[in-house]
Every structure is written in C-alpha cells, then in structure tokens.
Amino acid sequence: MKRTKLLCLFLAVLMLLSLTACGKGGKEEPEDPNLLTVGEFELRYKGASIMTDYEGNDALVLTLDFTNNSKETTDYFWAIYETAMHNDTELDMAIVYLNEETLESVDDSQYQNVDPGATVEIQTAFELDDTTGEVEVIFEEMTGSKNDSITIDLSTVSRESAGSGASNLTGGNKGDGSGGAAVSGGGQPREWWNGDWYGWWVMTGCWGYYEDMEGDWWDICGTIDIGEDGMGTVTLWDEDYTKSEPMVSASVSLDEAGTSEFGTMMSEGGWFTDIALEHADWIVDPGLVDYPDMIHISGYYESGDDAYSYDIYLRPWGTYWDDVIEEDLPYYYYDWYLPLMESGESMPDYIG
Structure with a gap:
C-alpha cells in the first residue's frame, strides 16, 4: 500500500513538471510558411506582384531568396525546376522585361553563380489568364525528386511595373552570392x-x-x-x-x-x-x-x-x-x- 502511494505521488510530480514545462516553453513554434526546403537548397518566399509581360499580358512575378546549401557552386536556374498551377492548368513561363532595349528581364537573377552557403534574391515569372483564385507553385530539385510548394492568393497580390522590385544580392551570415553569372568583359x-x-x-x-x-x-x-x-x-x-x-x-x-x-x-x-x-x-x-x-x-x-x-x-x-x-x-x-x-x-x- 505504501509503495502504491509513493508511485502515485511520483507520477503526480512528473505530470506537474510536464505541465509546468509546457507552460513555460513547451509550446512549439509554428513553422514559417514562407520558408521552403528543396533538397540541398532553401527558398524564402518574399512576395509576389502582377506585372505586364513583353506581349502586354498579365504575369505573376515571385521574389524569393535562394540559398545554396550544397557543396558546389551553382545557380537557381540549374538547381530548381518550377511548376505553377492555376485553375488546374499549368502556367507557362513569362518574359517580363526590365529594359526592352537591352532585353534585361526579371529572371536574369536566376543565372547568378551562388557559392555554397550563399544567398541571392531571384525572381521568376508565370503567364496569367486571369488574376483571380490561387496559384500553387511547386519547386523541385533539378536532379532529384525532393520538392516543396507555396500557394499564393491572387486577391492579395498588388500590381507593379517592371523594375520596381529589381533583384539584388543579399548578405548576412549566410554569405554573399559570387555575382552575376552573365559572361562579361573580354573573357x-x-x-x-x-x-x-x-x-x-x-x-x-x-x-x-x-x-x-x-x-x-x-x-x-x-x-x-x-x-x-x-x-x-x-x-x-x-x-x-x-x-x-x-x-x-x-x-x-x-x-x-x-x-x-x-x-x-x-x-x-x-x-x-x-x-x-x-x-x-x-x-x-x-x-x-x-x-x-x-x-x-x-x-x-x-x-x-x-x-x-x-x-x-x-x-x-x-x-x-x-x-x-x-x-x-x-x-x-x-x-x-x-x-x-x-x-x-x-x-x-x-x-x-
């Protein structure tokens, strides 16, 4: 009988400690819905806007941070394969020029070389038939099967002109990108x-x-x-x-x-x-x-x-x-x- 009481007391103390721990810090932090992991790469969704493509049609332009956690230098274009779905239809890639004379486009940032551990900001664009509903964008390894996705409510997306959200390298403790991958100079x-x-x-x-x-x-x-x-x-x-x-x-x-x-x-x-x-x-x-x-x-x-x-x-x-x-x-x-x-x-x- 004495042993039974001691056992009950011991269990009660454990339960009390457990409840106390939960009250102080046991509550799990919610996952960041904008942080995506695709194999050895990390994407952070930073926002979207509706712009006009080179044919005068609407295009959905996403801005993301791309972090290369692999051991090799690469760029976003060769690392990630994208698929965007809207109303059960796969969207085509869009061409949105920042400068029609030089043909500079929003997705030029995808070709920046990114060293291991470095992060760059990139943009990607998809053609839109209409600007209602939701768009699901799936990101998959180019050479693997791991993927992650994000859903964008078009009613929350504002319209912008091309060039108002130009891509830039980002720094921080993740390191800087190694610069644009476009071949320049007399190389x-x-x-x-x-x-x-x-x-x-x-x-x-x-x-x-x-x-x-x-x-x-x-x-x-x-x-x-x-x-x-x-x-x-x-x-x-x-x-x-x-x-x-x-x-x-x-x-x-x-x-x-x-x-x-x-x-x-x-x-x-x-x-x-x-x-x-x-x-x-x-x-x-x-x-x-x-x-x-x-x-x-x-x-x-x-x-x-x-x-x-x-x-x-x-x-x-x-x-x-x-x-x-x-x-x-x-x-x-x-x-x-x-x-x-x-x-x-x-x-x-x-x-x-």
Whole structure:
C-alpha cells in the first residue's frame, strides 16, 4: 500500500513538471510558411506582384531568396525546376522585361553563380489568364525528386511595373552570392561564341504540312554576337534564306554555368521562321556535344496542326570537319564550304 502511494505521488510530480514545462516553453513554434526546403537548397518566399509581360499580358512575378546549401557552386536556374498551377492548368513561363532595349528581364537573377552557403534574391515569372483564385507553385530539385510548394492568393497580390522590385544580392551570415553569372568583359567564353558559324540542320517528328519532310536537312550559316553584358543575338539562314532575310533571328543570353569552360547560351526571344522564340526554348551547352568546337541547338516548331522537332549543328567558320563521320557532314561541305574556306574567303551572306 505504501509503495502504491509513493508511485502515485511520483507520477503526480512528473505530470506537474510536464505541465509546468509546457507552460513555460513547451509550446512549439509554428513553422514559417514562407520558408521552403528543396533538397540541398532553401527558398524564402518574399512576395509576389502582377506585372505586364513583353506581349502586354498579365504575369505573376515571385521574389524569393535562394540559398545554396550544397557543396558546389551553382545557380537557381540549374538547381530548381518550377511548376505553377492555376485553375488546374499549368502556367507557362513569362518574359517580363526590365529594359526592352537591352532585353534585361526579371529572371536574369536566376543565372547568378551562388557559392555554397550563399544567398541571392531571384525572381521568376508565370503567364496569367486571369488574376483571380490561387496559384500553387511547386519547386523541385533539378536532379532529384525532393520538392516543396507555396500557394499564393491572387486577391492579395498588388500590381507593379517592371523594375520596381529589381533583384539584388543579399548578405548576412549566410554569405554573399559570387555575382552575376552573365559572361562579361573580354573573357574566353564570349570570344569563343562570337563570330560566323556553319553547319546543317534537320527536321524530325514531322506532323501536318511537314509530314513529308521527315528527315530533310539543309546546310546553314549563322552569326553570333554577344555583348559585354552577356546578352546578344543569333542570326541563322539556310539555303532558302539569306543573312538579310534570315530563317532565325534570336535574342540570347550567355551564362558561365555549364558542363564546359564555354558556358551555356540560352534563347530569350526572337523568331524561328514564323513562330516566336521564348526564354529557355534553346539551352545550348557545347560540353554536351560529341565533337569539339561544335554547338547543338534543338527546338520544337508548332503552328496549329503543323509541327516538327529541329536540330541545328554548327561549327565556327574556318573549321575542318575531318573528325566527323561522313553522315554528320554538311551537304555542301566539299563542294562549297571547303573551297571558300581554303581560299580565305569570309562567310557569304547566302549558301550556294
């Protein structure tokens, strides 16, 4: 009986201590709904606004802090894959220019190199069909499956003009970003890209009007001109076009990130024949090509029921293709290109 009383007293004391502890500090702090963890990366949602994209349509622009907790330097674009859902429909990425003359856009901040432990502020934009309801944005590792998400009530989002919330590096005890990833100055990457290019392009997966053109290919010439700010243009023409009336007129950006020392070129706007090019329609990384000093541009053409995939292979004008198998040579390589090149001629404004 005595033991039973002692046991009851002991349990009562434990319960009292437990209640006292809860009263002082046992209440758990609520999780920060704006802090997202995506694998080795951390995102802090800082706000959103509705801006106007380059076509005059509404776009939802998110501002986030991106912290790189991995062991390697990377940038947001290569680390995180985004999906935005609105009314059960996946939203397309939007192009919102801060400066239409220089083609500087709100998402340029995504290409800043971020050292391990560092944080940068980035922005990302999505096209909006209407400005009511909620948008769920899912962030996923580019090379993994871990993800996190946030839901934005559009009724709480204000309208702003592009440029009123420009991205900046953030400091603090997490460290600073290593700076913009756009290639600047007279460095080797920009010098390697700039100049005249020659090669061939092919159509595959053809539908509709182009169905009978499956596997057709043509020689192609082009000029790449990238400025010190890492922004530039790509002009391409095949046998049916000329430099003054090109097949492709694209605006591009050059980023230091990539699998080789030459970085990665990405489309930002412009035209491929009669359809618009948008941000990241092209992601061109020379380190992924089988041959040295070659770039591979891949894309997709769709106009109504007519569609095809295209692949463009280019090397700098003046390059011998001796290391390439016969089936990977341009059609006019021997009869047109080599005679011009070996005689020291500049690249013509037309082919043939």
